[in-house]
Amino acid sequence: MNVLNGKPAKKRKHKHAPRTEPKKPPQPLTESLDQNLSLIHGELVENVDVTFRYMTNEVRMAVILVEGIVDAGKIDRDLLQTLVKPGFGQRDNLSGLTGDALLTAAADAVPLGMVKTVNTVEAIFSGLFGGSAIVLIEGCSQALAVNVSGGEQRAVEETTTQTVIRGPKEGFNENLRTNLSLVRRRIKSPKLASKMLLMGEVTQTEVAMIYLDGIARQEIVDEVYKRLSQIETDAILDSGYIEEFIQDSSYSPFPTLINTERPDVVVGALLEGKVAVMVDGTPFVLIAPALFTRYFQSSEDYYQRADISSFLRIIRFVAFFLSMLLPALYISITTFHQEMLPTPLLISLAAQREGVPFPAFIEAILMELTFEVLREAGVRMPRAIGPAISIVGALVLGQAAVQAGLVSAAMVIVVSFTAISNFVVPYISMSISARLIRFAMMILGGSFGLFGIMSGMMLVLIHLESLRSFGVPYMTPFSPLRLSELKDVLIRAPQWAMIHRPSTSNPANTKRQSKGQQPLPPQQPEGGGQEGDGS
Structure with missing residues (x-):
C-alpha cells in the first residue's frame, strides 16, 4: 500500500524462519482404485470417525466421509442411493464409459449442487475434513468431492457480548457458511466480494475476507489480503490468532482491529468501505481498519433517534x-x-x-x-x-x-x-x-x-x-481533521444529514445518499384554511 490520507504507510517486514519439514510434493491419484485407497490409508492415521463405504455398480467405487461433520440424510438419500442405481439412474449401462466420461456421468447424476473434481491426495483430505464426501471410481485418475456438510452445530442466537435493546438480535455462530449467509441476507448486491483462504498447516482452517467492491479502498483490500496470505503457522483456532498476526502495533495497549459477533455491525462497516475477516470455528469477526472513535459507537446508535x-x-x-x-x-x-x-x-x-x-x-x-x-x-x-x-x-x-x-x-x-x-x-x-x-x-x-x-x-x-x-x-477524523466526518463521532447527526462515507472508502464512491431528504412539515394551503373544509 503506497499512500493513505496523505502519509506514506509504514512498510511491514515479514521474516519467516525456514520450515523444519519441507512441504511434500502433491501425490496425484492413479486409475487404480486399490492404489488410490492405499495412498489414502498411508497418509491417514487410525481414525474412528472416518468411514469407508465400498460398492459395485458395474464398476467398483468407494465413498469416504467423516461422521459428525456431514449431513447423514444427504449421504443416504442423495449420494449413496444415486450411485447404486444401474447406470447411475440416467444411463442403460456404464460398461462403455471410462475415465473422465465415467466421472462426469457420476457427477451429473448426483442431485447435489456443490460437486467438484480433485486429483491429488492432499485435495482429497482438504475436501474430506471440510465436510465433503469423496467418491473414488475404478479407472478414474480423479475423484469427486461432494459437499454434504452438516452435523450438529449451534443455532443462530442472540449475541452474549454486545446486546442491544432495539435492533437485530441475530448473532454469528461457529459455522463460516452460516456467518457468510447472515451478511448476504443483508447485502443483496453482486458487489459483495469474498475471498477464501486456507490457514494452518495442521488445522486447515477456512478464513474468508469480505468487502464491497467499488466501496472499499483497493489499497486497504490488498494490504489485508497480503497480511493474511503471509501467515504461516500450524493452527488457527480463533480470529484472535489472526488479529495478532496482522495488527499494526503488537505492543500497543490500544486495539487496531475491531472484533464483533453482530452481523449488522459487520454490514455497517462494509458499507463504510471496511474489510471483514471471518474465521471458521468462531463467532467473532474482525473488521479493518479500526479507528479510535469507532470503539465508542454501538450498533444501537443508528436504531435510536x-x-x-x-x-x-x-x-x-x-x-x-x-x-x-x-x-x-x-x-x-x-x-x-x-x-x-x-x-x-x-x-x-x-x-x-x-x-x-x-x-x-x-x-x-x-x-x-x-x-x-x-x-x-x-x-x-x-x-x-x-x-x-x-x-x-x-x-x-x-x-x-x-x-x-x-x-x-x-x-x-x-x-x-x-x-x-x-x-x-x-x-x-x-x-x-x-x-x-x-x-x-x-x-x-x-x-x-x-x-x-x-x-x-x-x-x-x-x-x-x-x-x-x-x-x-488511528485518530481520524480528529487528526487529520476531517470536518465532514465529525457528524458521526462525538454526536450522531440524523440519517438524512450523513451524505458521505468516511475517508476509508473508495474516493470514487464516497456519496452514500442524496441531499435534501430532511423531512419538512406540510405547507398550509393559501388563505389559511384547510383543504376540504369549505372555506
Whole structure:
C-alpha cells in the first residue's frame, strides 16, 4: 500500500524462519482404485470417525466421509442411493464409459449442487475434513468431492457480548457458511466480494475476507489480503490468532482491529468501505481498519433517534476517561493537592482515613487488584454461581475492609464507580486498554501528582497519534481533521444529514445518499384554511 490520507504507510517486514519439514510434493491419484485407497490409508492415521463405504455398480467405487461433520440424510438419500442405481439412474449401462466420461456421468447424476473434481491426495483430505464426501471410481485418475456438510452445530442466537435493546438480535455462530449467509441476507448486491483462504498447516482452517467492491479502498483490500496470505503457522483456532498476526502495533495497549459477533455491525462497516475477516470455528469477526472513535459507537446508535444516540456517545467518552483517570486523580489530590478540595470534604476524607494504615496509593492498588481478581473469578466460575460470587464478594469484602480500617469508604466508592464506568464502553477490547492504562496513571499520580497525570496523558495522546490501522491514522477524523466526518463521532447527526462515507472508502464512491431528504412539515394551503373544509 503506497499512500493513505496523505502519509506514506509504514512498510511491514515479514521474516519467516525456514520450515523444519519441507512441504511434500502433491501425490496425484492413479486409475487404480486399490492404489488410490492405499495412498489414502498411508497418509491417514487410525481414525474412528472416518468411514469407508465400498460398492459395485458395474464398476467398483468407494465413498469416504467423516461422521459428525456431514449431513447423514444427504449421504443416504442423495449420494449413496444415486450411485447404486444401474447406470447411475440416467444411463442403460456404464460398461462403455471410462475415465473422465465415467466421472462426469457420476457427477451429473448426483442431485447435489456443490460437486467438484480433485486429483491429488492432499485435495482429497482438504475436501474430506471440510465436510465433503469423496467418491473414488475404478479407472478414474480423479475423484469427486461432494459437499454434504452438516452435523450438529449451534443455532443462530442472540449475541452474549454486545446486546442491544432495539435492533437485530441475530448473532454469528461457529459455522463460516452460516456467518457468510447472515451478511448476504443483508447485502443483496453482486458487489459483495469474498475471498477464501486456507490457514494452518495442521488445522486447515477456512478464513474468508469480505468487502464491497467499488466501496472499499483497493489499497486497504490488498494490504489485508497480503497480511493474511503471509501467515504461516500450524493452527488457527480463533480470529484472535489472526488479529495478532496482522495488527499494526503488537505492543500497543490500544486495539487496531475491531472484533464483533453482530452481523449488522459487520454490514455497517462494509458499507463504510471496511474489510471483514471471518474465521471458521468462531463467532467473532474482525473488521479493518479500526479507528479510535469507532470503539465508542454501538450498533444501537443508528436504531435510536439522533439526540438520544448523541447523548449516549458523550456518556461513553466521559466514562472511558473516568475509568482511566479517576483513581489516579483521587490519589494525587488527597496526597499532593488537598487545597483543591472544599474544607468540609477535606475534613470528611481525613476523618475516614484516620485509621487507615496505608497511603492512598497503596490503598488504591490493593482495591483495584482485588476488584480485578473478583472480576476474573466471576468470568471463570460456572455461569450459575459466577454473578453471585462477584456481587457478594464485592459487597462483603468492601464492607469488611472499611469496618476493619484497611481502606476508606471514599476509596471503595471511587473504585466501584471506576469499575462501573469501565463497563460502559461497547467493545471490551477498548475497556481492557483503559484498565491497563489506569494502573500506569495511578503510579504517576502517586509519584508526581497532577503533573504526573498530565504527563501520562500527553504520552497517551502522542502514542495515539502515532498509531495506524492498515495505513489509516488511528485518530481520524480528529487528526487529520476531517470536518465532514465529525457528524458521526462525538454526536450522531440524523440519517438524512450523513451524505458521505468516511475517508476509508473508495474516493470514487464516497456519496452514500442524496441531499435534501430532511423531512419538512406540510405547507398550509393559501388563505389559511384547510383543504376540504369549505372555506
